[in-house]
Amino acid sequence: MPHPTNLHTKPVLIIGAGIAGLALAQALKEIGVPFLVFERDTAANSRLQGWALTIHFGLPELLSLLPPAVSAHIDSTQVNPALAYDRSDSILINLADCGVKWRLPPGSGTRKRVSRDRFRKLLMDGLTDNILWGKTFVDFTAPRDSETVTAVFSDGSSYEGLLLVGVDGATSKVRSLLYSLESFPPTPIPITFLGTSLHVTGPQIRPVLDLDPVLFQGCHPQSATWMWFSVMDSPSTNGTASLPYDEQVWRVQLCLSWPSPGDEEIPGTDAERVQMMRRKSLDFEPRLKAIFHEALPDDHGPVLRIELADWCLPSQRNMEQGGRVTLAGGAAHTMVMYRGEGFNHAIVDDYKLVAAIKRIYDPTLSERDLARAREQAIDEYEFEVSARGSSAVAMCREACFDVHQWEKLDENSAVRKKRVL
Ligand SMILES: Cc1cc2nc3c(=O)[nH]c(=O)nc-3n(C[C@H](O)[C@H](O)[C@H](O)COP(=O)(O)OP(=O)(O)OC[C@H]3O[C@@H](n4cnc5c(N)ncnc54)[C@H](O)[C@@H]3O)c2cc1C
Structure with missing residues (x-):
């Protein structure tokens, strides 16, 4: 022994x-x-x-x-x-018109x-x-x-x-x-990233959920802004499913990022960051723009900045x-x-x-x-x-x-490449 x-x-x-x-x-x-x-x-x-x-x-x-x-x-x-398992597709859209660039099924894993x-x-x-x-x-x-x-x-x-x-x-x-x-x-990455999570009601979120009920990402071809949307919890998990549709609640994650011009100042307060997210989404397709301009309240927080x-x-x-x-x-x-x-x-x-x-x-x-x-x-x-x-x-x-350059987003993009090792 x-x-x-x-x-x-x-x-x-x-x-x-x-x-x-x-x-x-x-x-x-x-x-x-x-x-x-x-x-x-x-x-x-x-x-x-x-x-x-x-x-x-x-x-x-x-x-x-x-x-x-x-x-x-x-x-x-x-x-x-x-x-038992997440079976959502991987979707990338054009933020200017919601056109789907790719929709990849989850694969066998x-x-x-x-x-x-x-x-x-x-x-x-x-x-x-x-x-x-x-x-x-x-x-x-x-x-x-x-x-x-x-x-x-x-x-x-x-x-x-x-x-x-x-x-x-x-x-x-x-x-x-x-x-x-x-x-x-x-190595600093010259991309500015803001993210937040938000409670929204059925009528506020339905048009976006029609794009995908779980998550999607997108790129704006002109402004090079990237957006991430994902559902964090839904009426079936947060106990609001029995309420009228107008009162049912979803919690969603919203992230925006864009190439940082050297002189851009990132505001310190949540209210200013909400305004910044709104400015960055001004030229988004109306359903997407509405999330930032109508669903996101003026006094929402916290809006996190991640220094990449x-x-x-x-x-x-x-x-x-x-x-x-x-x-x-x-x-x-x-x-x-x-x-x-x-x-x-x-x-x-x-x-x-x-x-x-x-x-x-x-x-x-x-x-x-x-x-x-x-x-x-x-x-x-x-x-x-x-x-x-x-x-x-x-x-x-x-x-x-790549996700900030529309023309780079094709089947060879690193966003889609399989893991090397
Ligand atoms: C928006 C977003 C989405 C993501 N999505 C995915 C995804 O889908 N799939 C995926 O695989 N990864 C994803 N990631 C990455 C993933 O979140 C990280 O890789 C993971 O959280 C790293 O975990 P960690 O425990 O190493 O570090 P952390 O989660 O950062 O934990 C570090 C811990 O150490 C503590 N700590 C720090 N300093 C000290 C100290 N001096 N003394 C004592 N404690 C200390 C901190 O308080 C913290 O609790 C995502 C990240 C982000 C930001």
């Missing part, structure tokens, strides 16, 4: 309780590896991010990682919980379209004792004369572990300690800590959302990282062999993430530029 070393009682320190960090935590719980999750938000619901996500190529890996008691409830987090907030809440299931809220990670130490790593937080507390995983998103602090911003800066930039774990990786510190999810590869695959890549990261962690927590390893096994396992993990992530980041950037 193998005896695990004392080091194997040290936890994996997961920095960030986003969906990638929580999925990793659930997977570690399932295989019995000790872990702690540290989140800078003070509570689970302190900053809801109301967009919907399509889980497609990462779905098999996700289902294999999660404990059955959690995966059994994924459907309840879907935008339409009544569907299975997909689920989930509400990010509901899905994240599900991923917290059973982790109450493992998630520490209000913990802003600021630093780590990994002394040469020790085999552990210590995470340091802004409140002065610190925690020792065997591995530290930065899953702290697009502006990762863990990443900035491994790869300085001066030497490895994110991308980054990927470089091929020349920093292994100075001997594999004690690594990255996953948006922290390892920040990609713009125009191909809708950032989280799917995060799932694949988690899947590969769990395989590496199993090697590190192998109870037959002696204390002497553990450090070497960890360095090798994390090196191989990061090699794969860097190769896969860099091609995905590049493809998403290309898709981002």
Whole structure:
């Protein structure tokens, strides 16, 4: 019977309780590896991010990682919980006249379209004792004369572990300690992005739902503005189905983006951003224009601005800590959302990282062999993430530029290309 070393009682320190960090935590719980999750938000619901996500190529890996008691409830987090799988088409329209440029069927793969907030809440299931809220990670130490790593937080507390995983998103602090911003800066994308979610009634939304009942995107050939529309919840899921049609409610996600002229100022208030969305949609086809000019109230908020930039774990990786510190999810590869695959890549990261962690927590390893096994396992993990992530980041950037150029939107566009790896 193998005896695990004392080091194997040290936890994996997961920095960030986003969906990638929580999925990793659930997977570690399932295989019995000790872990702690540290989140800078003070509570689970302190900053809801109301967009919907399509889980497609990462779905098999996700289902294999999660404990059955959690995966059994994924459907309840879907935008339409009544569907086992999302079967919506992928549609791109001309925003000037609503002409359909392409309508692609969902293909043979299975997909689920989930509400990010509901899905994240599900991923917290059973982790109450493992998630520490209000913990802003600021630093780590990994002394040469020790085999552990210590995470340091802004409140002065610190925690020792065997591995530290930065899953702290697009502006990762863990990443900035491994790869300085001066030497490895994110690449800014010169596109301005505003997004919001909105409650609308049946009569307000019916003309748009006739274009597609679930989601569509479009480009305006002259202004180069891109629009994203997706249903977040509908009368059948929010309890308004029994009301008269005029009172039934849909919640929809609306995003606009456009090439940024260098001198364009992005206003700071929600009211000014609503006005900006209206200006950008002035020349949209009347049904689309009406969403911004009639359904969107003057005092609506929040209207979020996302500053688009991308980054990927470089091929020349920093292994100075001997594999004690690594990255996953948006922290390892920040990609713009125009191909809708950032989280799917995060799932694949988690899947590969769990395989590496199993090697590190192998109870037959002696204390002497553990450090070497960890360095090798994390090196191989990061090699794969860097190769896969860099091609995905590049493809998403290309898709981002394509969706703002009508003439680029054809069957060869990066928006439609299959995943490379
Ligand atoms: C509008 C939109 C639509 C999208 N659609 C899709 C889609 O359809 N399919 C898809 O695959 N992807 C999609 N994505 C991308 C997807 O949302 C991201 O890839 C995913 O959310 C990344 O998850 P994450 O856990 O790595 O990062 P995050 O969700 O950003 O989580 C990071 C967490 O770390 C915490 N944190 C940050 N800094 C610290 C610190 N110093 N200390 C402690 N905690 C910290 C944050 O508070 C946060 O909770 C979309 C993105 C957007 C914006």
